[in-house]
Amino acid sequence: MSLKGSLFMNNPLSGISRMTQSQSLRVSVHPPMVVAMMNPNTRLERNVSVSVDSAVKEVNAPMAVEIVDPKLKQHSTAVGGGVEDVYGEDTATEEQFDTPWSVSVASGYSLLRNPHHNKGLAFTEKERDAHYIRGLLPPVVVNQDLQVKKMMANIREYVIPLQKYQAMMDLQERNERLFYKLLIDNVEELLPIVYTPTVGEACQKYGSIFKRPQGLFISLKDKGKILEILKNWPEKNIQVIVVTDGERILGLGDLGCQGMGIPVGKLSLYTALGGIRPSACLPVTIDVGTNNEKMLNDEFYIGLRQKRANGQEYAELMNEFMSAVKQNYGEKVLVQFEDFANHNAFDLLAKYSATHLVFNDDIQGTASVVLAGLISALKLVGGSLTDHRFLFLGAGEAGTGIAELIALEISKQTQIPLEDARKKVWLVDSKGLIVRSRLDSLQHFKKPWAHEHEPVGSLLDAIKAIRPTVLIGSSGAGQTFTKDVVEAMSCLNEKPVILALSNPTSQSECTAEQAYIWSQGRAIFASGSPFAPVEYNGKIFVSGQSNNAYIFPGLGLGLIISGAIHVHDDMLLAASEALAEQVTQEHLDNGLIYPPFTNIRKISAHIAAKVATKAYELGLASRLPKPENLVAYAESCMYSPDYRNYR
Numbered sequence: 001m002s003l004k005g006s007l008f009m010n011n012p013l014s015g016i017s018r019m020t021q022s023q024s025l026r027v028s029v030h031p032p033m034v035v036a037m038m039n040p041n042t043r044l045e046r047n048v049s050v051s052v053d054s055a056v057k058e059v060n061a062p063m064a065v066e067i068v069d070p071k072l073k074q075h076s077t078a079v080g081g082g083v084e085d086v087y088g089e090d091t092a093t094e095e096q097f098d099t100p101w102s103v104s105v106a107s108g109y110s111l112l113r114n115p116h117h118n119k120g121l122a123f124t125e126k127e128r129d130a131h132y133i134r135g136l137l138p139p140v141v142v143n144q145d146l147q148v149k150k151m152m153a154n155i156r157e158y159v160i161p162l163q164k165y166q167a168m169m170d171l172q173e174r175n176e177r178l179f180y181k182l183l184i185d186n187v188e189e190l191l192p193i194v195y196t197p198t199v200g201e202a203c204q205k206y207g208s209i210f211k212r213p214q215g216l217f218i219s220l221k222d223k224g225k226i227l228e229i230l231k232n233w234p235e236k237n238i239q240v241i242v243v244t245d246g247e248r249i250l251g252l253g254d255l256g257c258q259g260m261g262i263p264v265g266k267l268s269l270y271t272a273l274g275g276i277r278p279s280a281c282l283p284v285t286i287d288v289g290t291n292n293e294k295m296l297n298d299e300f301y302i303g304l305r306q307k308r309a310n311g312q313e314y315a316e317l318m319n320e321f322m323s324a325v326k327q328n329y330g331e332k333v334l335v336q337f338e339d340f341a342n343h344n345a346f347d348l349l350a351k352y353s354a355t356h357l358v359f360n361d362d363i364q365g366t367a368s369v370v371l372a373g374l375i376s377a378l379k380l381v382g383g384s385l386t387d388h389r390f391l392f393l394g395a396g397e398a399g400t401g402i403a404e405l406i407a408l409e410i411s412k413q414t415q416i417p418l419e420d421a422r423k424k425v426w427l428v429d430s431k432g433l434i435v436r437s438r439l440d441s442l443q444h445f446k447k448p449w450a451h452e453h454e455p456v457g458s459l460l461d462a463i464k465a466i467r468p469t470v471l472i473g474s475s476g477a478g479q480t481f482t483k484d485v486v487e488a489m490s491c492l493n494e495k496p497v498i499l500a501l502s503n504p505t506s507q508s509e510c511t512a513e514q515a516y517i518w519s520q521g522r523a524i525f526a527s528g529s530p531f532a533p534v535e536y537n538g539k540i541f542v543s544g545q546s547n548n549a550y551i552f553p554g555l556g557l558g559l560i561i562s563g564a565i566h567v568h569d570d571m572l573l574a575a576s577e578a579l580a581e582q583v584t585q586e587h588l589d590n591g592l593i594y595p596p597f598t599n600i601r602k603i604s605a606h607i608a609a610k611v612a613t614k615a616y617e618l619g620l621a622s623r624l625p626k627p628e629n630l631v632a633y634a635e636s637c638m639y640s641p642d643y644r645n646y647r
């Protein structure tokens, strides 16, 4: 091996010493450029791609390389269709093995194909010269704002949301900074595209629309190799992982491997809403099969074509994954469990809370966002939490997670024991009201809610029996808040609080329009997926979006900036308070119990600061000294999608 040029040698992060392991390469490096190579046989790429990333940060310049492999050089002498078949592309046949060399170079043509560094027409004249892209672009030079304007115009041309989704994913693959600029500057318009409801449809059709992997797929076939798989991911400094096994994707059920759209979407929000660097985010899907016959029979399905593994086989794969994560990224990487079915979700959270920095978005994030909404709603309906009665339709992750946080907050506010606070909260599942006589047959997470009461079969009867002031839908079953249900709530309450949390829109317990019309405009309403404003009796009603997207980006940022080693319930309460504080009198006057998403980065900084403060108070923060102004510090840590200037 020979090296020309000295950038590698001068860069302590380049890992160049490991390169000597490969004797079959001759590498020419042209200053001021660096190289990224991928050769699965030599495993050289891991060291080298780290060097590329580090070098980009240091010199802020894209990079280039020329690789000549002696073996491949031999191919070039063979007669082929090309003028000089250096890589043997023309001579290789299906029977003849070829080496999948790929040179990933952040200059010239490859720079334009590198989503992290590409700026499209925004490359300046100087950059076009310095980075070998003159002539590869048309002559015009535009700024990022004009690019945003153009892309938004293009996206608005699409009528079908899934086409908008695909256009956004294509942009993310092509020009990451522009993608985030678009999302941040147009968050209200684009959130329903990259997130619920459209992401649900994208997952259902993921096999058909799949173009390129946007995260790591780990399947049963990979048992024993998970650490190796993590090392295949091009980024090394991961701070947040969102992982799903695809068994409960929104309210759409088991979508198997195609659930990948969810971690990808959630992590886009970590960056856009919470300011976590995209390169620090890792989406993961654990594929243990699917019980969804439709997926299994779909010729375009991308996952393992088998029934779900469970029991020991499942536990062992998850355990290998969690161990590999800690080994590869350290103990401060945040692992967010997302859209697991409840028979695994509670156990995974309990098991790994002891050893890892883990958070279940559906149980904990949802609880925090709903509590925030209730704190705001109290300003409209009066009283304190303990003065209210809460009834849930749905007693799974979301339902019991929220119920527990409400009870915890009541217990803290009133100093009554948690068990007594829980008595303010009632839940209905598919078998009716959860009551004491059902105790023995209940799943463990429902048992604390089995209060003394005679059996009640339907939601409507439960409303009549319990007389709730707040009705929360967390069932995943659409149209279950019927006219009778909303009218019953409106008979009992001057201002009934009705939250239809289930996603996507098709699974919402009722629409905003139904809630306002059936309550004669009296409902305080919010939903998991967004609804357009509703006109009723000459008045416009704007409903809030009660979605954990308000919480997890800020919570994650708070954990990261404080170097937290554990997620504590008090951090969830702190996040709720921080979010509720962002609701102004003007919002309340409009019936809104959540602030608009437009200011979400500011909101996330406040949530992060409160969470971090709690981490320091609880002795769970490892980043010392504590910054004086945590809001300012959180804001200063946030990723900006504005283009960098290349030297």
Ligand SMILES: NC(=O)C1=CN([C@@H]2O[C@H](COP(=O)(O)OP(=O)(O)OC[C@H]3O[C@@H](n4cnc5c(N)ncnc54)[C@H](OP(=O)(O)O)[C@@H]3O)[C@@H](O)[C@H]2O)C=CC1
Binding pocket: 248, 249, 250, 251, 252, 341, 342, 361, 362, 363, 366, 369, 393, 394, 395, 396, 397, 398, 399, 428, 429, 430, 431, 473, 474, 475, 476, 477, 480, 501, 502, 503, 504, 507, 527, 528, 529, 546, 547, 548, 549
């Ligand atoms: N807005 C937000 O931020 C969030 C919304 N969600 C949404 O909440 C929904 C539920 O999620 P999750 O709690 O994780 O799901 P789970 O599967 O854990 O729980 C669903 C619960 O609903 C009950 N249920 C289902 N259908 C009916 C029905 N027709 N009548 C009465 N009860 C019913 C189930 O009953 P049983 O136990 O008897 O089977 C179960 O208790 C999903 O649609 C999800 O998208 C989730 C997280 C966040």
Ligand SMILES: CC(=O)C(=O)O
Binding pocket: 196, 249, 250, 251, 339, 361, 362, 502, 503, 528, 547, 548, 549
């Ligand atoms: C929002 C969310 O996390 C869910 O519906 O599962």
Ligand SMILES: [Mg+2]
Binding pocket: 250, 338, 339, 361, 362
């Ligand atoms: Mg979820």
